[in-house]
Amino acid sequence: DRVLVRIKDLTVEKADEEVWVRGRIHTSRAKGKQCFLVLRQQQFNIQALVAVGQHASKQMVKFAANITKESIVDIEGVVRKAYQKIGGCTQQDVELHVQRIYVISSAEPRLPLQLDDAVRPEVEGEEDGRATVNQDTRLDNRIIDLRTSTSQAIFCLQSGICQLFRETLIRKGFVEIQTPKIISAASEGGANVFTVSYFKTSAYLAQSPQLYKQMCICADFEKVFCIGPVFRAEDSNTHRHLTEFVGLDIEMAFNYHYHEVVDEIADTLVQIFKGLQERFQTEIQTVSKQFPCEPFKFLEPTLRLEYREGVAMLREAGVEMGDEEDLSTPNEKLLGRLVKEKYDTDFYILDKYPLAVRPFYTMPDPANPKTSNSYDMFMRGEEILSGAQRIHDPQLLTERAKHHGIDLEKIKAYVDSFRFGAPPHAGGGIGLERVTMLYLGLHNVRQTSMFPRDPKRLTP
Numbered sequence: 001d002r003v004l005v006r007i008k009d010l011t012v013e014k015a016d017e018e019v020w021v022r023g024r025i026h027t028s029r030a031k032g033k034q035c036f037l038v039l040r041q042q043q044f045n046i047q048a049l050v051a052v053g054q055h056a057s058k059q060m061v062k063f064a065a066n067i068t069k070e071s072i073v074d075i076e077g078v079v080r081k082a083y084q085k086i087g088g089c090t091q092q093d094v095e096l097h098v099q100r101i102y103v104i105s106s107a108e109p110r111l112p113l114q115l116d117d118a119v120r121p122e123v124e125g126e127e128d129g130r131a132t133v134n135q136d137t138r139l140d141n142r143i144i145d146l147r148t149s150t151s152q153a154i155f156c157l158q159s160g161i162c163q164l165f166r167e168t169l170i171r172k173g174f175v176e177i178q179t180p181k182i183i184s185a186a187s188e189g190g191a192n193v194f195t196v197s198y199f200k201t202s203a204y205l206a207q208s209p210q211l212y213k214q215m216c217i218c219a220d221f222e223k224v225f226c227i228g229p230v231f232r233a234e235d236s237n238t239h240r241h242l243t244e245f246v247g248l249d250i251e252m253a254f255n256y257h258y259h260e261v262v263d264e265i266a267d268t269l270v271q272i273f274k275g276l277q278e279r280f281q282t283e284i285q286t287v288s289k290q291f292p293c294e295p296f297k298f299l300e301p302t303l304r305l306e307y308r309e310g311v312a313m314l315r316e317a318g319v320e321m322g323d324e325e326d327l328s329t330p331n332e333k334l335l336g337r338l339v340k341e342k343y344d345t346d347f348y349i350l351d352k353y354p355l356a357v358r359p360f361y362t363m364p365d366p367a368n369p370k371t372s373n374s375y376d377m378f379m380r381g382e383e384i385l386s387g388a389q390r391i392h393d394p395q396l397l398t399e400r401a402k403h404h405g406i407d408l409e410k411i412k413a414y415v416d417s418f419r420f421g422a423p424p425h426a427g428g429g430i431g432l433e434r435v436t437m438l439y440l441g442l443h444n445v446r447q448t449s450m451f452p453r454d455p456k457r458l459t460p
Contacts, residue, residue, distance in 0.1 A: 008044040012093050015081045021046075021096065022074050022104070024147070026115065030065035037064060038089060039075060039096070043149035043156075043286050047086050048075055048096040055099040064098070070107035070115075070147070076100040112141040118148045121290050135446060142451060142460050150290045153283035154448055157276060158436045160283075162227055164275040165248050168268045174223040174250070179212035181205060181229060185410050192233045194243075205231035208429060213251035214390060215417050217425045223252045230429070235455050238329075239444045240382060240434060244453040248435075250387075251427035258363070258373045258389035261426035265387065266302040266349060266377065269430075273298050273347070276439065284440070293441025296379075298347040303339070306352045307371070313338045324370060326357040336381015346438075351375045360404040361397060361414075363389040363426075373426070379438035387428020394418045 005019045023039040030036075033052040038045050050056050050064040067073065077098040085092040118133045138145040145151055166176065182196065182203050194205040209226050216224045230247040250268070254260040273296060276284070284295075311321060314331055317338060321331065339348050355364050355372040365371040374388035391397045394415050401408060401415070408415070436448040446452040451460060 006044070007039065007041045007046050007091060010046055010079055010091050010094055010096070012081055014079045015094060017079050018077070018099075019079055019096070020074065020076050022072065025067050025069055025071050025073060027069065028065055028067060030061065033058065033061060035061045035064045037067075037098075039073070040147075043152040043283070044090045046091040046094070046096055047082075047089050048077065048098050050098040050101065060101070064101055067101075067103060068107045068109050070111060070144075071103055072105040072107075074102040074104055111144065113137055113144055115144070115148050118145055119150050119290050121292070135444065139446065139452065139457065140460075146450070149286050153286035154436065154440065154442075155450060157280045157283045157287075157440070158432065158448060160276060160280050161272055161432060161435055161439075162248070164272040165225075165227070165268065167275075168271040169223075169225045169250070172223070172264065172268070174225045174252075175216075175221050177213070177216055177221070177224045177226050179206070179209035179226055179228065181231070183211075185413065194231050194233045207232055209247065209249050210251075210427070210429070211414050211417070213249060213427060214422075214425065217251055217253050218417055218420070218422045222423075225250045227432075230431075237455055240437070242433065242445055242449055242452055242454055245434075245445075245449065246432035248430040248432055249427070250430075251425060253423040253425045258424070258426040261389070262304070262349060262351065262375055262387075263301070265385065265428055266304075269347065269377065269385075269435075270298060270300055270302060272435075273439070287440050287442075291440065291442055296346050296439050296441075297340075297344060299343070299345045303343050303345050303348040304351055305339070305348060307350055307354065308352070310335050310350050313342075324354040324356045326354075332378070332383060333381040336378055339378075340381075346380045347378065349375055349377050358388060360400045360406055361388075361390050362400075363391050364400075375428075377428075377430075379435065380441065382434065382438055384434045384438060385428045385430045387426065389424065389426040392418050392422040392424055 003019060005021055007021060007023060021039060023041045026038040026040040026045055028035060028037050035050040037048040039048050050061050052058055052061055075096060075098055077096045079094050080097050082093055082095050086095060113133050117131045120130060120132050122132050183206050184203060193207055195202050196205060208230060213224055226249050228247060229244055231244050233243065234241060250265055252261045252264060314321060314335055317334060319331055340346060352365060352371045353374045355370060358372050358374045363373040365373055376383050377385040391400060397415050397418065398408065401411060433445045433448045437445050442448060
C-alpha cells in the first residue's frame with residue numbers, strides 16, 4: 001500500500017505517512033542499537049534511522065551499517081518530524097524511520113573519489129587540510145562526479161537553458177530544424193575541421209550549421225533555430241574551448257535592418273536568464289555553495305555598444321589598440337569589467353565590428369567600408385555568441401571570398417545557395433556550455449560539459 005515518493009517531496013506535510021523511497025546510500029553511521037543513513041536522490045537527501053525495535057532487529061541494524069556507499073537501496077518506512085533541524089541534509093525537518101531495507105544494486109567498497117570531497121569548496125579544503133578533488137580525477141571518473149549535488153544542479157540548469165531557448169523561439173514563430181553534421185566541405189572555409197573517412201572519399205564534421213540554416217532561409221522558412229553538436233579541430237587547451245560543444249543556433253530573415261535579428265536574439269537570451277531566475281533558484285543556490293558567485297545581472301532592453309565605443313573605453317583604461325584590431329581575450333575580460341562598472345550589467349552586445357576581422361560572408365556596413373554588420377554578445381566579459389548579417393548576393397559573396405584568398409571551388413555549394421533569390425538575413429551561434437558556465441560564474445567549460453572533448457581528452 002505504500003507509495004513510491006521522491007526525497008524532495010518528503011516534508012512535514014507527509015509526517016506519519018508510510019512511504020517507499022529508492023535512493024543511494026550517501027553515508028552510514030552505526031551508534032549502539034541504531035544506524036543513521038543518509039539517503040540521496042540527485043541533489044536532495046534525507047536522514048534515515050534504523051533502530052532496534054518492533055520493525056528492526058540487531059542483525060538488520062548491522063546489515064544497514066555495512067551497506068557500501070553509493071549502493072542503490074529501497075527503503076520502506078514512516079516519515080517522522082525531526083525534533084531539531086538535521087544539518088547536512090536538504091530535508092531538515094523530517095527523517096525516515098526504516099521498517100524494511102532492500103539492496104537493489106551494491107557498489108564496490110572502494111570508490112575512486114568521495115562525493116563529500118567533490119562538493120567541498122576549494123578554499124574551505126585548503127583552510128582545514130581536507131581533500132578536494134582535482135579536475136582530471138573528476139573527468140576520469142565522470143559517472144561518480146556527475147552524482148554530486150553540484151553536478152546534478154549544473155546539468156538540470158543546462159537542460160533548462162535548452163528548454164527556455166526552444167520555448168522562447170517557438171513562441172516567436174521560429175521553426176526548429178535538424179542539420180547534417182557530416183558534410184562535404186569545411187563549413188567555414190578554414191583548416192580547423194575534423195576529417196572523417198566516408199566510404200571511398202573523405203568528409204568533414206560540421207564546424208557550424210550555418211550553411212544549412214541559410215539554405216532554409218532561402219527556402220522561405222524565415223525564422224529557424226537548431227540545437228546540436230558543433231565540432232572544432234582547434235588545438236586550444238583554454239578554460240573555454242572544447243573540440244565538441246552544443247550549439248544553439250539562430251537564423252532569421254529581416255525586413256529593414258539587421259538589428260531586427262540582433263534584438264530578437266538578445267531578447268531570447270534575456271528570456272532565458274529570466275526563466276532561470278524564476279525556475280532554477282534551487283539549482284543556482286546549490287552550485288553557489290561550492291562555487292560562490294555574484295548573481296548574474298542583465299538589462300532590458302539589452303545594452304548595445306558599437307565596437308568603436310568599446311575600443312574607446314579600453315583606451316581610457318590604458319590599453320593600446322588600433323581601430324581595426326580584434327579584441328584579445330584579456331581585453332574582452334577587461335571590457336566586461338569596465339561595462340559592469342559603468343552600466344551594471346553582465347550581458348551586453350558589441351556591434352559594428354571591423355570588417356577586416358570578420359569572416360568573408362559578413363555583410364560590409366554600407367555607411368562605412370571599414371566596418372561590418374556584425375556583432376558579438378558577452379556574458380561576464382566572455383563571448384558567448386558571434387553573429388552577423390550574411391551576404392546574400394552571390395556576386396558580392398564571391399568578391400569577398402576572393403579578397404580573403406578562399407578557394408572558390410571549395411565554397412561553390414555555399415555561393416550557389418543564393419543564386420535563386422535570397423532574402424536579407426542574419427543570425428548567430430551560441431555555445432550552450434559557455435552560457436551555463438558564465439551564468440553560474442564557473443571557471444572552466446569542462447564543468448558544464450557532461451563528457452567533455454578537448455585536444456587531450458577523448459574518454460569517457
